[in-house]
Amino acid sequence: GENVGLHLPTLSVQEGDNSIINCAYSNSASDYFIWYKQESGKGPQFIIDIRSNMDKRQGQRVTVLLNKTVKHLSLQIAATQPGDSAVYFCAENQGGRRALTFGSGTRLQVQP
Amino acid sequence: DSGVTQTPKHLITATGQRVTLRCSPRSGDLSVYWYQQSLDQGLQFLIQYYNGEERAKGNILERFSAQQFPDLHSELNLSSLELGDSALYFCASSVGQNNNYGYTFGSGTRLTVV
Numbered sequence: 001g002e003n004v005g006l007h008l009p010t011l012s013v014q015e016g017d018n019s020i021i022n023c024a025y026s027n028s029a030s031d032y033f034i035w036y037k038q039e040s041g042k043g044p045q046f047i048i049d050i051r052s053n054m055d056k057r058q059g060q061r062v063t064v065l066l067n068k069t070v071k072h073l074s075l076q077i078a079a080t081q082p083g084d085s086a087v088y089f090c091a092e093n094q095g096g097r098r099a100l101t102f103g104s105g106t107r108l109q110v111q112p
Numbered sequence: 113d114s115g116v117t118q119t120p121k122h123l124i125t126a127t128g129q130r131v132t133l134r135c136s137p138r139s140g141d142l143s144v145y146w147y148q149q150s151l152d153q154g155l156q157f158l159i160q161y162y163n164g165e166e167r168a169k170g171n172i173l174e175r176f177s178a179q180q181f182p183d184l185h186s187e188l189n190l191s192s193l194e195l196g197d198s199a200l201y202f203c204a205s206s207v208g209q210n211n212n213y214g215y216t217f218g219s220g221t222r223l224t225v226v
Binding site: 043091098 | 147204
């Protein structure tokens with residue numbers, strides 16, 4: 001796939017386990033954060049977002065946690081499935097006229 | 113199907129050549145963003161257009177240019193191509209000009225410069 005050459009940290013989990021993917025963001029002024037999932041051969045796909053006035057937001061099988069004190073974002077995936085295997089990117093809105101800034105990504109491998 | 117359409121899906125060209133990548137945003141979206149995804153650099157922001165006007169600029173080389181047309185589709189022009197320009201080029205769109213609601217990405221154009 002297109003991401004196979006990326007030198008990414010890899011998280012390998014067993015099917016059915018919970019996964020936690022972490023991201024350190026760069027700008028303390030950032031006020032909006034998004035997690036994207038990128039499967040091989042596809043563009044990034046929106047998973048879940050969170051604004052800086054919140055510290056937790058839940059979706060279907062996914063939870064995003066925001067710790068503004070240490071500028072840390074995490075994505076928790078419950079009951080990980082083989083279809084969750086992908087590269088996951090965090091993105092932050094640093095405000096002003098700047099576009100979303102993406103982190104370097106984490107590859108999630110789900111072992112059956 | 114995300115609603116953002118990029119063509120072509122694949123492009124192979126020689127060094128020194130010029131190519132044009134095309135993007136049609138999701139219906140109703142006024143902003144178009146271009147990102148480059150290289151093997152070792154993740155997603156790098158190139159440029160944003162909102163309703164036909166340049167809105168923000170990232171790490172876009174002078175050899176690269178873009179525009180957004182009245183029908184809101186956008187084109188990214190890459191000239192004097194070098195081997196290092198080989199990458200995936202993604203277009204994304206959003207409703208507004210700010211970045212408060214995330215983007216919808218297309219499936220990308222894979223450019224190979226030989």
